[in-house]
Amino acid sequence: MSFISSWLRDDIKDISAYQVPDAQGMTKLDAMESPFPLPDNLISQYLAYLTNVELNRYPAPKALELQKTLRDLMGIPDHFGILLGNGSDELIQLLALACNTGDTVLSVEPSFVMYDIISKFTRINYKGVELDEKYEIDIETTLASINKYNPKIIFIAYPNNPTGNAFSREHIVNIIDTAKDSLVVLDEAYYAYAEDSFLQDINNFPNLVLLRTVSKIGFAGLRLGLLIGNKDTVEQLDKIRLPYNINTLTQVSANFLLQEKDEINKNATTIISERAYLSDNMNAIGELFVYPSQANFILFKAPKAEGLFEHLKDNGVLIKNLSKSNRLTNCLRVTVGTREQNKQFIDVVKNYYGRQ
Ligand code: PMP
Numbered sequence: 320m321s322f323i324s325s326w327l328r329d330d331i332k333d334i335s336a337y338q339v340p341d342a343q344g345m346t347k348l349d350a351m352e353s354p355f356p357l358p359d360n361l362i363s364q365y366l367a368y369l370t371n372v373e374l375n376r377y378p379a380p381k382a383l384e385l386q387k388t389l390r391d392l393m394g395i396p397d398h399f400g401i402l403l404g405n406g407s408d409e410l411i412q413l414l415a416l417a418c419n420t421g422d423t424v425l426s427v428e429p430s431f432v433m434y435d436i437i438s439k440f441t442r443i444n445y446k447g448v449e450l451d452e453k454y455e456i457d458i459e460t461t462l463a464s465i466n467k468y469n470p471k472i473i474f475i476a477y478p479n480n481p482t483g484n485a486f487s488r489e490h491i492v493n494i495i496d497t498a499k500d501s502l503v504v505l506d507e508a509y510y511a512y513a514e515d516s517f518l519q520d521i522n523n524f525p526n527l528v529l530l531r532t533v534s535k536i537g538f539a540g541l542r543l544g545l546l547i548g549n550k551d552t553v554e555q556l557d558k559i560r561l562p563y564n565i566n567t568l569t570q571v572s573a574n575f576l577l578q579e580k581d582e583i584n585k586n587a588t589t590i591i592s593e594r595a596y597l598s599d600n601m602n603a604i605g606e607l608f609v610y611p612s613q614a615n616f617i618l619f620k621a622p623k624a625e626g627l628f629e630h631l632k633d634n635g636v637l638i639k640n641l642s643k644s645n646r647l648t649n650c651l652r653v654t655v656g657t658r659e660q661n662k663q664f665i666d667v668v669k670n671y672y673g674r675q
Pocket of ligand 1: 351405406407408409431476479480506508531532533534539543544
């Protein structure tokens, strides 16, 4: 037996690692990134801005300038607190660390897999409540589970990954209002592509916090996420944040790049119209069942999904294969790309089904 297998906790041995496939040379439509690189006219200014960075010093501990930049970009009122994370993944982990061993985290299923994975390695019970057949919250079952398991945290992705829909506002308010002892975390990673947000609802509910990220609006490489909540909530949670968790290059880059509000908003508008283009063209193929999306990706059901996924890969297009996941039989997920990338994807799908 190897050293590590005798040393490691059994429950960690049982966790399967988060898989990231090799995407070299592929049209990358698998991870909900933005397809838009930095505009050429910004690159030299950006590099000049970086020359003043003091890499021999630790980063600004609370990153206050960056907090202000994010408030301006996302319209976050001054009376809300902000907690920054090295990606919103880190904030999900931080919330899990705030729980007692034996507490329960509840989410819906299918949803973002990290709620489950992080609960496992932080020794928290995870309960996934199944969505209904349209991937909407099944409110009766959810309220019954809240009553039964008394969860410490309820994670709801809004819009949801991987299904792409935004759940009923009425159901979410009902959950926040009923689960008064639970911290309800609305994960708005895809806020830029959605019709609604719960940002202002933080004023009404002491048990509500939001997660957001810059990963889906063009800056996945920076690894920067934020938790938004009442100031007293954020002040307490901040104790668990590791010192200097947001590195200097991320802080400085985000301070510069996130000033480009018009560019960021223009790109989001383009993605929303490309989403309609993609969805219309996918529907026109006939074989596919396309789910509605308020995010920068589309979930669809396809006959012989596994074969289609491989055919796309063989033709240089990488998407996400969910067809073996629970409740997602024959489902695949494609990220909205540029017009050229979307066309390439559509052409390969048509080719697979023998259509013109
Ligand atoms: N929440 C949701 C719903 C996501 O889909 C993702 C990433 N796919 C994340 C959080 C993590 O984002 P980040 O890059 O900020 O860690």
